[in-house]
Amino acid sequence: LLEAFEKQLMGLEAGDKFDFTLKPEEAYGEVSDAYILELEKELFKNEEGEFHSDVVFEGNAVPMLDNQGNQLVGIVEKITDDTVTMDFNHPLAGQTLHFIGSVLEARPATEEDRQRLTAQFSGQVGGCCDGDDHEGGCSCCSGCH
Template sequence: MRINKGLLVQAHYKLEDTEGALIETTNGGAPLEFIFGMGLMLPAFEAELSGKEAGDKFDFVLEPDDAYGTVNPDLQIELPRSAFEIDGEFDSEIVYEGARVPMNTDDGQVVEGLVTKITDETVSMDFNHDLAGMALHFTGEVVEVHEPSDEEYNKYFGHQHGSCGGSCSGGCSCGDHGCC
């Protein structure tokens, strides 16, 4: 079966930068698993796997614009050190250089930033993706391609029977009133 929209894909891969430094690998562990064409993976990554089948190998490079983008200087900010105080004390157990700290945007969205520098007055943070600005070299092999079972589908998207969508309170036509 060839990789196409809606199919469950399992693949082992190795991700390196273009200098050959290992970023991550599934080799020796569970394969990457996702439902193809549903917005779970980078579109360019999916484009490279489209049409492949179990046993097919792959080897490709995604340039920054096709991966996590270029480094955006607007996402590198300085905040007042006082923003990280609890009862007048700087929270050095959570906020230190190299720490990943969850922050809230003005509209309440939680985003994670990397603390890059701390001074007496400010904390510098970078909200770019860790792989922003990098060309990514993927090598690997497609392990399996199949129609996802209900259980596999629900792992990614939750219960979707009938018109329920998870909010029926027992009054929909899906017939599974334990679902809502």
């Protein structure tokens, strides 16, 4: 969970209501141009040299790997004859988030809860290539799945 979200819920008990807002800097950050990359179209071709147009089309979320094997999801913004522009910002980057609800149950996390969350979120990072500088393109992101 987002640290600021957790802080808002700390101390609440079953039946308590909440209503709070998180600014982008407290949540998923501002949209960063560093995470909008122009990639070679070759990265999105199969062994036969055919472009994966069934997966890589404007507006679609495409799972990819960085050069360290971390899974990333990029949104296809534009396709040209030679390149694919992808946005690796979190989908909620730049957004102010408003939460309204109530606590149904409150209990300490069990070891099973921790293991399940660790397995669910392992390998995810904030952006392509762990924030490396991508001026002039990015050769580290590859693998159209």
